[in-house]
Amino acid sequence: MKQRWLGIPPALLLLILSALVLVLALGIGTTSIDVLAIFHPTEIIWRVRFPRVALAALAGAGLSVAGATLQALLQNPLADPYVVGVSGGAALGGVAALVLGFTHPFAVPVFAFAGALAATLLVLSLAGQRAYADPVVLLLVGVVFNAFASALVTFLKTIVTATKAQEILFWLMGVISVEENSTLLVLGIYVGMAILALWLAAGVLDLLALGNDEATALGLPVERARAWVFGAAALLVGGIVAVCGMIGFVGLVVPHVFRRLIGARHALLIPACALGGAVFLVIADALARLTFFAFAAEIPVGVITAFVGGPFFLSMLLKKVA
Amino acid sequence: MMLWLLSLFIVQSGSGAEWVGRPPTHIQRIVSLAPSTTELLFALGVGNRVVGVTRFDDYPPQIAGLPRVGGFVDPDPEAVLALKPDLAVAIPTSSGRKRVDLLARLGVPVLVVSATRLGDLWHAIDTLGSTLHVENAAAALTKRLQEGLQKIARQYRDKKHKRVLMIVGRKPLVAAGGGTYLDDLLAAAGARNVVTSGGAFPILDMEAIAALDPDVIVDMAMSHENDGVAFWENHTLLRAVRNKRVRFIADESVLRLGPRLLDSARLMVEAVQF
Numbered sequence: 001m002k003q004r005w006l007g008i009p010p011a012l013l014l015l016i017l018s019a020l021v022l023v024l025a026l027g028i029g030t031t032s033i034d035v036l037a038i039f040h041p042t043e044i045i046w047r048v049r050f051p052r053v054a055l056a057a058l059a060g061a062g063l064s065v066a067g068a069t070l071q072a073l074l075q076n077p078l079a080d081p082y083v084v085g086v087s088g089g090a091a092l093g094g095v096a097a098l099v100l101g102f103t104h105p106f107a108v109p110v111f112a113f114a115g116a117l118a119a120t121l122l123v124l125s126l127a128g129q130r131a132y133a134d135p136v137v138l139l140l141v142g143v144v145f146n147a148f149a150s151a152l153v154t155f156l157k158t159i160v161t162a163t164k165a166q167e168i169l170f171w172l173m174g175v176i177s178v179e180e181n182s183t184l185l186v187l188g189i190y191v192g193m194a195i196l197a198l199w200l201a202a203g204v205l206d207l208l209a210l211g212n213d214e215a216t217a218l219g220l221p222v223e224r225a226r227a228w229v230f231g232a233a234a235l236l237v238g239g240i241v242a243v244c245g246m247i248g249f250v251g252l253v254v255p256h257v258f259r260r261l262i263g264a265r266h267a268l269l270i271p272a273c274a275l276g277g278a279v280f281l282v283i284a285d286a287l288a289r290l291t292f293f294a295f296a297a298e299i300p301v302g303v304i305t306a307f308v309g310g311p312f313f314l315s316m317l318l319k320k321v322a
Numbered sequence: 323m324m325l326w327l328l329s330l331f332i333v334q335s336g337s338g339a340e341w342v343g344r345p346p347t348h349i350q351r352i353v354s355l356a357p358s359t360t361e362l363l364f365a366l367g368v369g370n371r372v373v374g375v376t377r378f379d380d381y382p383p384q385i386a387g388l389p390r391v392g393g394f395v396d397p398d399p400e401a402v403l404a405l406k407p408d409l410a411v412a413i414p415t416s417s418g419r420k421r422v423d424l425l426a427r428l429g430v431p432v433l434v435v436s437a438t439r440l441g442d443l444w445h446a447i448d449t450l451g452s453t454l455h456v457e458n459a460a461a462a463l464t465k466r467l468q469e470g471l472q473k474i475a476r477q478y479r480d481k482k483h484k485r486v487l488m489i490v491g492r493k494p495l496v497a498a499g500g501g502t503y504l505d506d507l508l509a510a511a512g513a514r515n516v517v518t519s520g521g522a523f524p525i526l527d528m529e530a531i532a533a534l535d536p537d538v539i540v541d542m543a544m545s546h547e548n549d550g551v552a553f554w555e556n557h558t559l560l561r562a563v564r565n566k567r568v569r570f571i572a573d574e575s576v577l578r579l580g581p582r583l584l585d586s587a588r589l590m591v592e593a594v595q596f
Contacts, residue, residue, distance in 0.1 A: 019373065044400055048399050178399055234431070292398055296390035296392060
């Protein structure tokens with residue numbers, strides 16, 4: 001917090017930037033661009049764009065905080081809900097709910113959460129203690145799990161009806177669609193509470209990031225703390241994947257940038273990642289809307305985050321290997 | 323609550339059409355969410371009320387300057403809403419109900435007309451005719467198409483029915499099976515579909531095709547015909563290939579269940595009978 005820019009504290013700067021991006025994003029649509037649209041809002045702004053921008057902000061904040069959390073837990077800067085397979089597990093859970101024919105509104109999120117949790121446990125136990133010694137092992141296990149999960153999703157897609165198959169396809173590529181206000185409200189409470197819980201646990205995350213031995217030496221009941229924080233991250237990812245499908249790399253890019261800018265203390269990092277993740281995904285989704293002008297079709301937002309995140313991930317990996 | 327309200331407006335109007343949202347009374351601006359429904363609207367003489375079409379639309383020529391609102395699987399809600407339509411016309415697609423429900427929620431009623439079997443076309447014309455108050459044009463269109471089809475069918479009724487395989491995709495090999503409009507079209511052209519099981523569009527492999535042993539293969543996979551020729555000539559284990567009985571229909575309209583039905587039927591006759 002020591003650095004200032006034109007005398008403005010970074011926290012305030014980030015808030016102003018976030019607000020600015022949200023306003024600009026509301027002005028970018030598939031039919032018109034008017035950055036000042038917020039000052040003369042039309043029906044389209046309120047009923048179509050606002051729900052999209054709100055969902056993108058929620059999902060971006062949640063995925064980014066989940067990424068920061070996983071990175072601390074696994075002591076691995078390359079961890080991301082998508083990369084380590086948590087998103088894949090959530091998608092698999094959601095698809096299972098669809099294939100089994102559960103129609104209750106909470107069936108898909110509950111199954112997605114169970115899938116995220118199961119994937120986390122499986123990836124962790126497969127990677128075992130080696131994960132903490134060698135970060136690449138965890139990534140490899142995550143990659144294999146993701147490949148397996150998407151093969152399983154594709155298998156399920158083949159054996160169901162065409163309508164269900166299209167619904168399933170949505171899980172494989174993240175999309176920010178126009179959801180009902182009630183869905184946004186529930187997701188907002190859910191994501192907000194999970195982020196708040198992780199923020200309150202910032203001190204624990206700081207200790208966990210030091211490594212098991214150090215954290216134990218400093219008096220932290222490591223196993224129990226890890227279980228709780230993992231649970232919160234899985235809950236976050238499960239809820240978001242249930243509504244938006246798999247959107248990758250948000251949880252990788254955003255925490256990395258902020259760790260550089262403001263340091264690794266989670267009391268600052270968690271709220272900064274929440275705001276920064278929201279801004280990142282809102283911009284990516286606005287870009288997705290812009291593609292409509294060129295193709296009369298929208299590129300799924302997951303494709304855009306992968307375009308940004310893929311090269312970013314590789315460059316980080318190269319630095320690690322070199 | 324919203325969902326419950328919405329479900330009240332889902333009124334079944336005949337077996338082949340469904341309203342999502344409250345049926346409008348006064349219709350001046352229509353967005354068509356499928357190329358086949360666009361063609362129907364123009365054939366019924368209400369093309370001047372069509373204000374938006376999909377990115378796949380290419381017929382009739384009058385649609386050239388119209389705004390594109392996305393595809394039939396992925397209509398963009400903002401692009402539709404911006405055109406301020408009184409009605410959107412759609413066909414059921416593999417994307418399920420979500421997109422259509424969203425449009426209805428945003429205040430655009432959607433008429434979904436089935437487009438699976440030939441019989442669905444008569445329902446669609448009838449429903450559009452009564453919804454848009456052009457009943458006479460609808461009746462005339464149905465009469466013209468049905469009589470034309472009967473005339474074609476009469477010509478080939480007494481001939482020996484060839485056994486035909488209809489291909490709609492090459493990689494993977496996708497055939498048109500029973501329960502499809504193409505199956506009905508083939509029957510009208512005086513031939514029999516060799517694919518009778520595996521659903522509407524089963525994926526086959528070469529071995530399965532060799533076992534079905536069709537007299538004629540009609541390839542409607544819309545790509546360059548030379549690619550198709552090169553593809554099939556390697557598979558000499560098929561009798562139809564050895565006998566040079568692989569025919570191509572490169573006109574995409576044959577896959578659309580719309581007012582150009584008789585052209586499609588003639589293309590199918592040419593492919594299987596000559």
